[in-house]
Amino acid sequence: MGHSQAEKAATRERVLRITSRKIRTEGVTRPGIADLMKEAGLTHGGFYKHFDSRDDLINQAAAIALAEGSAKMERAARKNEQDARAGLVDAYLAKQHRDVPATGCALVPLGTAAGRGDQHFKEAYEKQVRTYLELIAGLDDNAEDARAEAMLTLSALVGAVLMSRAVADKDFSDELLETVSQQLKRYASGTSSPTA
Numbered sequence: 001m002g003h004s005q006a007e008k009a010a011t012r013e014r015v016l017r018i019t020s021r022k023i024r025t026e027g028v029t030r031p032g033i034a035d036l037m038k039e040a041g042l043t044h045g046g047f048y049k050h051f052d053s054r055d056d057l058i059n060q061a062a063a064i065a066l067a068e069g070s071a072k073m074e075r076a077a078r079k080n081e082q083d084a085r086a087g088l089v090d091a092y093l094a095k096q097h098r099d100v101p102a103t104g105c106a107l108v109p110l111g112t113a114a115g116r117g118d119q120h121f122k123e124a125y126e127k128q129v130r131t132y133l134e135l136i137a138g139l140d141d142n143a144e145d146a147r148a149e150a151m152l153t154l155s156a157l158v159g160a161v162l163m164s165r166a167v168a169d170k171d172f173s174d175e176l177l178e179t180v181s182q183q184l185k186r187y188a189s190g191t192s193s194p195t196a
Contacts, residue, residue: 013048015040019061020068021102023040028058028113062113065106066128072105073135085139085153085188092157093181095174098164107132107154108161129154140188149188156180 018039022031033054034044051057073088080087091097097104102145107128135151159181164173 011018011040011042011046015042016055016064016130019057019191020065020106021115023058023061024065024104024106025102027109028062028117033057055118059124062106062110062117062121063124065110066124069105069107069128070131070135073132078134082150083185085136086185088136088139089153089157089181089184089188090173092146093160093177095177098161098173098177101165105158105161107158110157111162112150136152153188156184 015036019031019036022036022039029171036057037044037047045194047057051060074088076091077084077088079091092105101109104122107125114121117125132154133147134151136153137146140149142149157180158178164176167173167176
């Protein structure tokens with residue numbers, strides 16, 4: 001790859017990374033091309049050298065944002081050697097995850113957009129959901145119920161972070177994260193049912 005091609009690829013990657021962070025904090029409808037290009041140190045006119053359309057950029061950035069979560073989830077699960085599921089739950093429902101959406105799991109902010117999105121967007125979202133379900137199910141010793149429990153766990157994780165970001169009362173937000181964390185860990189250890 002020549003110098004100019006390598007430079008073009010690096011520029012494209014920079015725009016995608018910036019957009020990936022922006023859509024996790026602002027959603028997919030808000031960031032404009034001019035603002036994204038400015039943040040990347042480029043002019044608006046250079047956009048079409050890298051992307052076919054704004055939708056093309058958003059879809060590619062969403063796929064990156066979604067995929068970045070896998071490595072974080074795997075690291076979180078490995079942190080707690082005695083209880084990988086508890087480690088994952090603790091990391092996902094951490095206040096830092098709630099407070100820094102730009103680097104957080106993209107399932108939370110992109111769910112609604114994926115529901116309204118085109119086929120490529122839906123497929124990228126589904127791929128990430130399936131990846132997380134496999135990861136979570138792999139942490140379970142009871143293979144018979146692993147997939148169902150993974151669905152319950154992932155739904156609770158995503159829902160808790162979504163709600164904790166959406167409510168105005170900081171104490172209530174903290175309570176949501178802490179309560180769901182405690183209940184998921186109790187359920188996983190067999191000391192509670194999800195409705196108890």
